[in-house]
Amino acid sequence: MHKTRIQTNAAAPVLGTYSQGIRASGDIIFLSGQTGRNEDGEMEKGIEAQTHRTLANIDAVLNSAGCTRGDIAKVTLLMANIKDYKVIDQIYAAWLPGDTVTPAKPTRTAFQVPALPAGALLMIEVTAISPT
Incomplete structure (x- = not known):
């Protein structure tokens, strides 16, 4: 299996x-869990702001891999509070793109965890299928 690192300055830096x-092997894109930290590494305040920033970070990393949110196949959502x-x-x-089940919505698993890095209120991990 061949692996290539995906890196962008448009999302929060890794901790x-x-x-x-x-x-992986050209078609499958694995994103590390993204949180509500901005490009400077500072955590947004509150669940709404952290959610929007987390999704923006996902967009940025997907974009740097040549993908969009429409290419997402699997999502794992971790929450500090259910x-x-x-x-x-x-x-x-x-x-998410579209307003119906077409295109197919990604599969998703969601659960509460005792704690997340840097005091995050949520973390979202994504697997996507590259369109190229």
Whole structure:
């Protein structure tokens, strides 16, 4: 399997020993969990702002890999508080392309975790299929 690192300055910098994303064997794109940190590494305040920033970071990393949100196949949503699910889901639903099941919405797993890095309220991990 061939792996290529995906890196962009348009999303938050990494906090540790990982890549923003990886292109595997040319077609599959794996994004590391993105949080609500901006390009300067500062965390946005509140669940709505963090959700919007997290999705913008996902867009930036996907874009640097030649993909869009329409190419997403699988999403994992981690939340510090499950009570935030409804707010996150409304913002996420508006961010997804289309307003029906066509194109097919990505699969998704969502759950609460005890803590997230840098005090994040949510983290979203994405797997996409490259259109090229």
